[in-house]
Amino acid sequence: MAALLAAEFPQGLPAAVLAEAVTEALVGEQRTVKQLVERVERRWLLWSYEDHAASESGPGLDRPVGVLLTLLGPSACWGNHARCEDGVDLDSGLVCPRCEEARQDRAAELRAESRPELGSGYAVPFQAPRREPSPYVRCTACAVKMMPADDGLCGDCREDAAFLSAAGPR
Structure with missing residues (x-):
């Protein structure tokens, strides 16, 4: 350095x-x-x-x-203890009691926040609303998405089928 x-x-x-x-x-x-x-x-x-x-x-x-x-x-002592040096009491060499107490208090707060009390107004877990099934189907010839048709073919495939039937066998 x-x-x-x-x-x-x-x-x-x-x-x-x-x-x-x-x-x-x-x-x-x-x-x-x-x-x-x-x-x-x-x-x-x-x-x-x-x-x-x-x-x-x-x-x-x-x-x-x-x-x-x-x-x-x-040192940032959680309990504002003047003799705390990064979580250690300088006089005793042990963990700073104020830091330890503040850590325990904070841990208890976090546990309380993460665990809802009974009757605290929490509802059932969110469920996605039911959706109506899609009105679309796939063309039986090319698999393009389309509105349902009686013959199961999309407009392009229907035109191709009509052209081929009009042309006749070769």
Whole structure:
């Protein structure tokens, strides 16, 4: 990633943007430098940025500064727990209890949405309306679709039959 950043910013990275992201992580989130480095390394691998960077046939990393800011960015704790780091409580090293509770609540909501309650107004599964049978039939000689005729022939086949019968045997 360093090579991509150097290629995109030969004069150096935009210091104000990076300083703001690092300051927010260190001061605003109260993380140590070690924790921040671990966050970047973990996300680099888990979020497949390494694969994209090494890919020769894929899209690669189009915006390396955006990737860096994403790697430095705050953890999205489902329960807004300040000590949660991507679903793990930093103090205990266990799954963040607030994230786990939020996941369970969301799973329960999804189960409730997918299962209708009795008497909730759901009707029988949709059935297509019955259609009247088609009034069309196929010509017995050429199989073209046509309205029914007494002799079972379409107009063209009837004309051909009349012509052949008028011409007589050869």
